[in-house]
Amino acid sequence: MLKRERQAYILHQVNLHNKVLSSSLSEEISVSEDTIRRDLQELADEGKIIKVHGGALSQSFNYINYPSSKVYSHDHKRNIARKVVPHIKDGMFILTTGGTTIIELARILPPQLKATFISGSIPAVLEYLHHPNIDVILIGDRVSRNSKITVGGEAIAKIKQLRVDLCLMGVNAININNGITDNDWDIVQIKKAMTESAQKTICMTISEKINSFQPIQVCPITGIDMLVTELDPIDAILEPYRQAGIEVL
Amino acid sequence: MLKRERQAYILHQVNLHNKVLSSSLSEEISVSEDTIRRDLQELADEGKIIKVHGGALSQSFNYINYPSSKVYSHDHKRNIARKVVPHIKDGMFILTTGGTTIIELARILPPQLKATFISGSIPAVLEYLHHPNIDVILIGDRVSRNSKITVGGEAIAKIKQLRVDLCLMGVNAININNGITDNDWDIVQIKKAMTESAQKTICMTISEKINSFQPIQVCPITGIDMLVTELDPIDAILEPYRQAGIEVL
DNA sequence: GTTATTTTTGCAGGTTTTTGCGGCTTTAAC
DNA sequence: GTTAAAGCCGCAAAAACCTGCAAAAATAAC
Numbered sequence: 001m002l003k004r005e006r007q008a009y010i011l012h013q014v015n016l017h018n019k020v021l022s023s024s025l026s027e028e029i030s031v032s033e034d035t036i037r038r039d040l041q042e043l044a045d046e047g048k049i050i051k052v053h054g055g056a057l058s059q060s061f062n063y064i065n066y067p068s069s070k071v072y073s074h075d076h077k078r079n080i081a082r083k084v085v086p087h088i089k090d091g092m093f094i095l096t097t098g099g100t101t102i103i104e105l106a107r108i109l110p111p112q113l114k115a116t117f118i119s120g121s122i123p124a125v126l127e128y129l130h131h132p133n134i135d136v137i138l139i140g141d142r143v144s145r146n147s148k149i150t151v152g153g154e155a156i157a158k159i160k161q162l163r164v165d166l167c168l169m170g171v172n173a174i175n176i177n178n179g180i181t182d183n184d185w186d187i188v189q190i191k192k193a194m195t196e197s198a199q200k201t202i203c204m205t206i207s208e209k210i211n212s213f214q215p216i217q218v219c220p221i222t223g224i225d226m227l228v229t230e231l232d233p234i235d236a237i238l239e240p241y242r243q244a245g246i247e248v249l
Numbered sequence: 250m251l252k253r254e255r256q257a258y259i260l261h262q263v264n265l266h267n268k269v270l271s272s273s274l275s276e277e278i279s280v281s282e283d284t285i286r287r288d289l290q291e292l293a294d295e296g297k298i299i300k301v302h303g304g305a306l307s308q309s310f311n312y313i314n315y316p317s318s319k320v321y322s323h324d325h326k327r328n329i330a331r332k333v334v335p336h337i338k339d340g341m342f343i344l345t346t347g348g349t350t351i352i353e354l355a356r357i358l359p360p361q362l363k364a365t366f367i368s369g370s371i372p373a374v375l376e377y378l379h380h381p382n383i384d385v386i387l388i389g390d391r392v393s394r395n396s397k398i399t400v401g402g403e404a405i406a407k408i409k410q411l412r413v414d415l416c417l418m419g420v421n422a423i424n425i426n427n428g429i430t431d432n433d434w435d436i437v438q439i440k441k442a443m444t445e446s447a448q449k450t451i452c453m454t455i456s457e458k459i460n461s462f463q464p465i466q467v468c469p470i471t472g473i474d475m476l477v478t479e480l481d482p483i484d485a486i487l488e489p490y491r492q493a494g495i496e497v498l
Numbered sequence: 499g500t501t502a503t504t505t506t507t508g509c510a511g512g513t514t515t516t517t518g519c520g521g522c523t524t525t526a527a528c
Numbered sequence: 529g530t531t532a533a534a535g536c537c538g539c540a541a542a543a544a545c546c547t548g549c550a551a552a553a554a555t556a557a558c
Contacts (some may be wrong), residue, residue, distance in 0.1 A: 003516070004301040005268055022534075032518050037535070043251070053525060054534065074526070122371060129394055138399050140369070140389025140407060145378055150387050154407075158389065250555095252506070271544075281508050286545070302515065303544065 001029060007039050013056050018130065021055040060234045072100070076230035081105035083228050083249055084168065086203060092165040095194045096185075098124050098149045099170030101204045109134070118164065120150035144186060149183045151186035159193040165202050167198030171205040173212040174227070176240050179220035181213045191218045202226040210237055221246070239243060250278060256288050261280035263298050263307045272302040276381045322352075325455045325479035327464050330354035332477050332498055333417065333451060339363045341414040346436075347398045348419025350453045358383070367413065369399035369439060393435060408442040416447030420454040422461040423476070425489050428469035430462045440467045451475040459486055470495070 001009075006029055013020050022040065026033040044051035049059055081104040084175045088094065090113065096102050098121030106117075106127030117128045120139035124151045128136045143154035169191060172182045180203065181189045210229065226247045231238060233249045242248050255278055257259075262269050271289065275282040293300035298307060330353040337343065339362065345351050347370030355366075355376030366377045369388035377385045390404035418440060421431045430454065431437045444450045450473045459478065475496045480487060482498045491497050 001269075001302055001305070002268060002303050003307060004299075033534080034496075034519080034536095035517060038517085046477075078527095088364070120387075122375065125392060126371065129392060129397065132394075136392040136394075138369075138371075138387065138389045138392050140387045140399065140404070143374060143378060143385040143387050145381075145385075147380065148375075150389065160405075283509080283546090284507060284545080495504090 001031075003039075006031070007043060010036075010039055010056075011043060011048055014043075018058045019055060023054075025055075066241055071209070073206050073230075074100075074104070077101045077104045078108065079230040080206070080228050081108050084204060087202065087226070088113065088115060088166070092116070093118065094163070094168060095119065095159065095162065095164050095198055096165045096168040097121065097122055097170050097191055097194065098147055100127065101170045102168060102205070105168065105204070106131075118162065119224055120155055122148040141213055144184075145189065147184070149187065149190070156189055156193045159190065159197050162197045162206055165200065166199050167194045167201040167203060167222075169194065169203050169211065169218075171203045171209060172243050173214040174203065174205060174221075175211045175213050175242060176221055177224060178213045178217060180218040182216055182218055183214040185216060188216045188218050195219050197221055200225045201230060204228045207231050207235075250280075252288070253282070257294060259285075259288055259305075260292060260297055263292075263305055264309075267307045267309070267317040270306060272303075274304075277288060284477045323349075324471075326350045327357065328479040329453050329455070329477050330357050333453060335360065337362065337364060337415070337450065341365070342367065342411070343415045343417060344368065344408065344411065344413050344447055345373055345417040346370065346419050346440055346443065347396055350419045350455070352376055353415060354417065354453070355379075367411065369404055370399045393433075396433070396436065398436065398439070400439055405438055405442045408439070408446050411446045414445045414449065416450040418443065418452050418467075418473075420433050420452045420458060422458055422463040423452065423454060423470075424462050425470055425493060427462045428472060429465060429467040430467055431467055432463040433466060437465045437467050444468050446471055449474045451477060453477045456461070456480050456486065 006234070009029070010020065010025060013025070022033050022036045025036045040051050040056045043081045044056065047059065049056040051214045054133065077100060080101055084105055085108060088109070092114065092115045094115060094117050096117060096119045098119070102124050104123070106124055109131055112129060112133060113131065114133045116135040116137060118137040118139060119125055120141070122143070125136055125138050128134050131140050139150055139155045141150040141152040145149050171180055174180050193219065203224050203226065221244050226245060227241050228249055229238065238248045258278070259269065259274060262274070268458060271282050271285045274285045289298065289300050289305045292298045293305065298305045326349060329350055333354055337358070341364045343364060343366050345366060345368045347368070351370070351373050355373055358380055360380060361489070362380065363382045365384040365386060367386040367388060368374055369390065371392070374385055374387050377383050381392065388399055388404045388407050390399040390401040393400050407498060420429055423429050431440065444467065452475065454471045456478045470493050475498070476490050477498055478487065487497045
């Protein structure tokens with residue numbers, strides 16, 4: 001295979017799948033990974049793709065990439081996401097907030113899952129769109145600049161019209177007395193509406209945030225059904241939450 | 250075998266297989282590789298094939314994988330965007346569709362502009378968010394996977410509630426008889442609602458799309474107020490549109 | 499048919515490109 | 529932390545390329 005031919009093939013693959021791995025390309029084309037790396041480097045120099053550790057990403061403007069390395073406690077968050085996946089079943093309607101833990105979950109959803117995800121978070125929605133069998137509903141309203149999530153009365157009204165199976169919530173602070181709390185008025189309103197419109201609410205948080213609090217309450221501790229952290233479920237710090245009747249895992 | 254004959258054979262092989270190797274050609278025709286190289290070089294100079302290290306590729310192969318028109322019309326699109334900017338004033342409410350021309354416009358908006366942009370296009374919204382003084386409203390509904398734009402009844406209903414100053418529309422096809430046309434049912438419905446909710450509609454399109462048409466109509470030619478292309482406004486191809494009372498620039 | 503002229507071809511050399519590999523460092527995953 | 533994967537650097541072999549040149553072939557002229 002000619003070099004240019006190979007690079008054209010790679011470019012095609014990148015644009016098709018939004019990402020490629022050096023290892024799998026090397027196997028597909030039967031050349032060494034070094035060669036693939038050099039090709040990716042050249043294509044990246046020409047601005048046609050974005051080179052990352054292990055492969056490359058498409059240059060396309062609508063792909064938001066959160067380099068995993070920059071996400072705080074990335075490993076913990078992926079652990080959390082893995083625990084949540086089994087609770088998402090075919091046919092479900094699911095409301096989700098934004099946040100890096102939710103993004104992590106979106107990335108590891110099994111490809112064959114058929115469900116409807118409803119969210120106001122643009123980064124989350126873009127991740128859901130990568131899954132061919134997932135229907136994605138975007139909740140509209142004013143877009144908050146830093147969190148890239150829609151907030152406001154329209155969004156809340158829309159959420160209140162729903163009655164979904166599950167709410168997946170990324171949590172900023174949680175403790176026994178104050179329940180779930182946050183520090184952004186608009187986002188709290190959205191989260192509040194989401195828990196109220198869902199039959200079941202799963203909270204996802206890294207253990208650092210356990211037993212902390214913020215000024216505005218989303219809901220009391222009784223308002224949630226399941227709490228997922230990266231810790232072992234029998235960890236002592238989680239005991240009070242089990243006592244409060246929350247399923248912990 | 251004569252030189253002419255040989256080159257004709259090579260050209261045929263290139264067009265048949267999309268690529269040839271100097272080595273295998275040399276063997277097939279029983280001439281030295283140097284001769285093959287010289288032939289390939291000549292054919293390349295005539296623009297009939299593309300010479301690469303080790304052989305040659307067909308022209309069409311190159312077009313498919315490296316759309317040269319991409320960067321070509323990219324400049325056109327930025328030109329168009331530049332012409333539109335002066336028509337966007339402080340305090341305006343503006344509905345926009347998606348599309349690369351719109352993205353280009355979003356990127357060059359002056360930083361001090363204070364306006365409200367309303368759109369269902371996720372890529373466009375992400376661009377608007379980069380501007381600190383622009384309020385961004387996202388129109389919610391089901392997200393179309395390919396175009397990353399929200400479509401459906403909810404979105405249309407929301408747009409119809411609005412009465413904005415300006416609609417900026419990326420156009421897929423336009424001609425005098427059929428007006429603005431497109432090929433995606435859902436997106437046509439959205440565009441239709443947008444023009445109806447705006448006091449003024451500006452259409453943006455590269456000249457390639459002028460005098461073409463698609464199966465579904467967005468609005469007749471009288472439905473738009475301004476047409477912006479990369480061409481000089483006095484270009485003959487635009488004359489009919491001026492005659493129809495559209496401001497052309 | 500012969501000769502002169504031009505074109506084409508193959509080859510010898512030296513140069514450049516491409517590729518894979520070993521050793522070592524950096525990055526990411528757990 | 530530890531461990532595995534990916535990346536980087538330099539090197540060397542193979543392949544492809546280029547240049548100039550002379551033999552061979554085609555063409556033109558007489």
